[in-house]
Amino acid sequence: xxxxxxxxxxxxxxxxxxxxxxxxxxxxxxxxxxxxxxxxxxxxxxxxxxxxxxxxxxxxxxxxxxxxxxxxxxxxxxxxxxxxxxxxxxxxxxxxxxxxxxxxxxxxxxxxxxxxxxxxxxxxxxxxxxxxxxxxxxxxxxxxxxxxxxxxxxxxxxxxxxxxxxxxxxxxxxxxxxxxxxxxxxxxxxxxxxxxxxxxxxxxxxxxxxxxxxxxxxxxxxxxxxxxxxxxxxxxxxxxxxxxxxxxxxxxxxxxxxxxxxxxxxxxxxxxxxxxxxxxxxxxxxxxxxxxxxxxxxxxxxxxxxxxxxxxxxxxxxxxxxxxxxxxxxxxxxxxxxxxxxxxxxxx
Amino acid sequence: xxxxxxxxxxxxxxxxxxxxxxxxxxxxxxxxxxxxxxxxxxxxxxxxxxxxxxxxxxxxxxxxxxxxxxxxxxxxxxxxxxxxxxxxxxxxxxxxxxxxxxxxxxxxxxxxxxxxxxxxxxxxxxxxxxxxxxxxxxxxxxxxxxxxxxxxxxxxxxxxxxxxxxxxxxxxxxxxxxxxxxxxxxxxxxxxxxxxxxxxxxxxxxxxxxxxxxxxxxxxxxxxxxxxxxxxxxxxxxxxxxxxxxxxxxxxxxxxxxxxxxxxxxxxxxxxxxxxxxxxxxxxxxxxxxxxxxxxxxxxxxxxxxxxxxxxxxxxxxxxxxxxxxxxxxxxxxxxxxxxxxxxxxxxxxxxxxxxxxxxxxxxxxxxxxxxxxxxxxxxxxxxxxxxxxxxxxxxxxxxxxxxxxxxxxxxxxxxxxxxxxxxxxxxxxxx
Numbered sequence: 174x175x176x177x178x179x180x181x182x183x184x185x186x187x188x189x190x191x192x193x194x195x196x197x198x199x200x201x202x203x204x205x206x207x208x209x210x211x212x213x214x215x216x217x218x219x220x221x222x223x224x225x226x227x228x229x230x231x232x233x234x235x236x237x238x239x240x241x242x243x244x245x246x247x248x249x250x251x252x253x254x255x256x257x258x259x260x261x262x263x264x265x266x267x268x269x270x271x272x273x274x275x276x277x278x279x280x281x282x283x284x285x286x287x288x289x290x291x292x293x294x295x296x297x298x299x300x301x302x303x304x305x306x307x308x309x310x311x312x313x314x315x316x317x318x319x320x321x322x323x324x325x326x327x328x329x330x331x332x333x334x335x336x337x338x339x340x341x342x343x344x345x346x347x348x349x350x351x352x353x354x355x356x357x358x359x360x361x362x363x364x365x366x367x368x369x370x371x372x373x374x375x376x377x378x379x380x381x382x383x384x385x386x387x388x389x390x391x392x393x394x395x396x397x398x399x400x401x402x403x404x405x406x407x408x409x410x411x412x413x414x415x416x417x418x419x420x421x422x423x424x425x426x427x428x429x430x431x432x433x434x435x436x437x438x439x440x441x442x443x444x445x446x447x448x449x450x451x452x453x454x455x456x457x458x459x460x461x462x463x464x465x466x467x468x469x470x471x472x473x474x475x476x477x478x479x480x481x482x483x484x485x486x487x488x489x490x491x492x493x494x495x496x497x498x499x500x501x502x503x504x505x506x507x508x509x510x511x512x513x514x515x516x517x518x519x520x521x
Numbered sequence: 522x523x524x525x526x527x528x529x530x531x532x533x534x535x536x537x538x539x540x541x542x543x544x545x546x547x548x549x550x551x552x553x554x555x556x557x558x559x560x561x562x563x564x565x566x567x568x569x570x571x572x573x574x575x576x577x578x579x580x581x582x583x584x585x586x587x588x589x590x591x592x593x594x595x596x597x598x599x600x601x602x603x604x605x606x607x608x609x610x611x612x613x614x615x616x617x618x619x620x621x622x623x624x625x626x627x628x629x630x631x632x633x634x635x636x637x638x639x640x641x642x643x644x645x646x647x648x649x650x651x652x653x654x655x656x657x658x659x660x661x662x663x664x665x666x667x668x669x670x671x672x673x674x675x676x677x678x679x680x681x682x683x684x685x686x687x688x689x690x691x692x693x694x695x696x697x698x699x700x701x702x703x704x705x706x707x708x709x710x711x712x713x714x715x716x717x718x719x720x721x722x723x724x725x726x727x728x729x730x731x732x733x734x735x736x737x738x739x740x741x742x743x744x745x746x747x748x749x750x751x752x753x754x755x756x757x758x759x760x761x762x763x764x765x766x767x768x769x770x771x772x773x774x775x776x777x778x779x780x781x782x783x784x785x786x787x788x789x790x791x792x793x794x795x796x797x798x799x800x801x802x803x804x805x806x807x808x809x810x811x812x813x814x815x816x817x818x819x820x821x822x823x824x825x826x827x828x829x830x831x832x833x834x835x836x837x838x839x840x841x842x843x844x845x846x847x848x849x850x851x852x853x854x855x856x857x858x859x860x861x862x863x864x865x866x867x868x869x870x871x872x873x874x875x876x877x878x879x880x881x882x883x884x885x886x887x888x889x890x891x892x893x894x895x896x897x898x899x900x901x902x903x904x905x906x907x908x909x910x911x912x913x914x915x916x917x918x919x920x921x922x923x924x925x926x927x928x929x930x931x932x933x934x935x936x937x938x939x940x941x942x943x944x945x946x947x948x949x950x951x952x953x
């Protein structure tokens with residue numbers, strides 16, 4: 174028999190409504206409120222304790238609330254954590270999300286909750302892959318249905334069954350894409366989808382286009398004559414011999430190489446390991462990628478303050494977006510720490 | 522009327538023997554003769570042939586091409602312009618050895634190369650793991666440009682094409698087990714009578730690399746090519762060949778010869794659609810070239826009076842993403858309904874919401890741990906010594922791709938057509 178802890182707010186515990194929203198955390202043995210329906214639906218598991226907390230209290234005194242709840246759970250063993258369902262109630266959704274996140278990260282047990290798609294708790298916590306937020310209804314009129322959603326996934330976790338993708342299980346996706354095998358080949362699915370689209374019927378794209386964060390162009394550098402300028406390239410330019418084994422694609426590393434003492438980048442000294450374009454021109458003259466001699470000349474003429482003496486480089490080829498974000502942030506932090514005022518970004 | 526008839530011979534096994542022959546499903550290969558034929562000009566050295574079967578504990582890496590053996594009774598080259606003189610492809614009779622391919626491996630990885638595991642967890646991710654393969658391992662007599670991430674290197678690949686033609690000659694005097702027939706005219710008349718929608722298949726052509734590294738049309742490198750129309754039979758019949766390797770976002774000679782989208786569109790032709798042909802769209806580098814390709818592709822669509830199109834992307838990631846979405850948007854802007862086929866690579870580098878119907882064949886960025894194999898044909902060290910899209914010498918999270926016990930941690934770029942853009946596999950990508 175697996176052991177389950179349930180989290181609900183003061184309202185569903187029957188403590189009271191808005192007037193009791195500051196209710197401090199309390200723990201009860203066994204299921205309380207929606208826990209009774211949940212317990213009925215669970216197979217091979219027992220709700221041993223129910224933690225109750227007021228929504229206001231949780232949202233305004235989260236540290237204290239979490240500390241109190243940790244105290245309750247100190248000597249209690251459990252395999253699964255459930256919270257809600259929270260419907261469209263914003264504060265309740267945030268509380269359920271916060272508790273699921275805390276429990277999952279601290280105790281490493283999976284957590285399941287349920288809320289409506291407009292609940293702010295969804296965007297705040299859906300990125301955590303240890304939390305399953307089931308797709309729920311707007312109001313508690315649908316309590317039985319939403320509790321059933323939680324129980325359905327909880328039962329799969331309890332039984333040790335494989336948890337399938339978001340749409341198959343009814344949870345909001347974590348933004349994690351995984352390869353899976355299905356019935357039909359990609360070729361047949363494409364033709365089927367086209368026939369459906371031609372017929373004007375509903376079809377489901379397998380890849381939903383979400384517009385990326387638009388990067389707003391930086392403002393012009395105010396005083397370029399006194400600015401320290403760094404050069405960053407994603408063109409895969411490295412010293413010949415590639416001493417740090419810069420990959421030619423799917424790079425997860427960036428490197429810096431000293432160029433302060435050089436007056437130009439010369440063939441035979443620098444080359445590109447980029448695997449996404451023909452590197453012949455760059456290898457014949459690395460300056461077509463990073464025009465160091467021109468930059469040095471401008472520096473001598475006083476066109477800008479000074480050149481940061483290291484070249485930042487990585488291979489921008491098939492890089493996963495997440496890795497690209499991370500490397501971008503790391504490079505930004507590094508140039509900031511070196512008092513660099515402006516960056517020339519040399520792409521390919 | 523342009524009619525292609527493919528006579529199929531199903532291969533149950535391959536053996537080495539004294540006489541190259543085909544008898545009751547068994548292909549026997551005379552090694553010496555085969556090697557002499559694939560290395561007539563002496564450009565290769567250390568040549569060795571292997572037979573590998575599904576389920577074998579065998580890993581092919583670096584794998585450079587896969588070709589289905591075929592033979593033309595009328596003496597034309599199977600790959601006109603590449604393995605022989607240029608002659609129009611896509612008509613007449615050609616014999617095919619099914620259920621097998623000829624794969625070439627070398628010692629040094631070229632970045633566009635990939636890997637084929639004949640068993641283990643990677644086997645379901647590649648059509649080539651599911652075929653009986655005649656493998657030719659060879660080194661170039663003069664190895665050069667090994668420090669380049671992508672180099673001009675056609676010797677092994679050419680050898681695979683020649684070897685495929687050589688072994689297929691064994692069926693010359695025999696009667697095929699079955700016939701496939703491809704001909705547009707009859708279905709077109711039927712489709713026009715029924716007023717069925719006009720559909721084309723838009724295929725990426727790899728053109729962004731240096732001359733000698735791209736795909737080929739009738740043996741001509743596609744570098745800086747513009748969009749063009751082709752008859753689907755030409756694609757199925759050797760008009761296209763590739764100088765690209767066997768990485769996860771590639772199609773290769775075998776993929777052209779057996780293209781599953783063309784075959785399915787033919788099945789629908791005259792019944793639910795009017796299949797009017799194929800448009801090749803090159804994925805070039807500069808935005809100006811991409812815009813030229815986009816515009817010409819659009820004009821071709823209008824000239825073909827298309828109602829709908831399938832647009833397939835392969836040949837890399839970020840760069841060709843732009844072309845895929847340019848093609849989809851251009852066609853949708855012209856009122857033509859589109860479906861895209863592509864593989865993901867941890868997302869897409871460029872996308873346009875006009876591409877609202879997309880089939881995702883796989884995610885080449887997904888990382889897999891693969892066990893050691895008893896036999897490696899090629900050079901396992903190449904996975905960390907040479908450049909590959911799918912393996913790495915250093916990695917912040919995973920460490921080097923090759924581990925001391927011969928196991929690997931690689932991503933799906935490594936597996937031959939593992940991204941599934943050609944559409945062979947029943948694989949997709951789901952959000953978790």
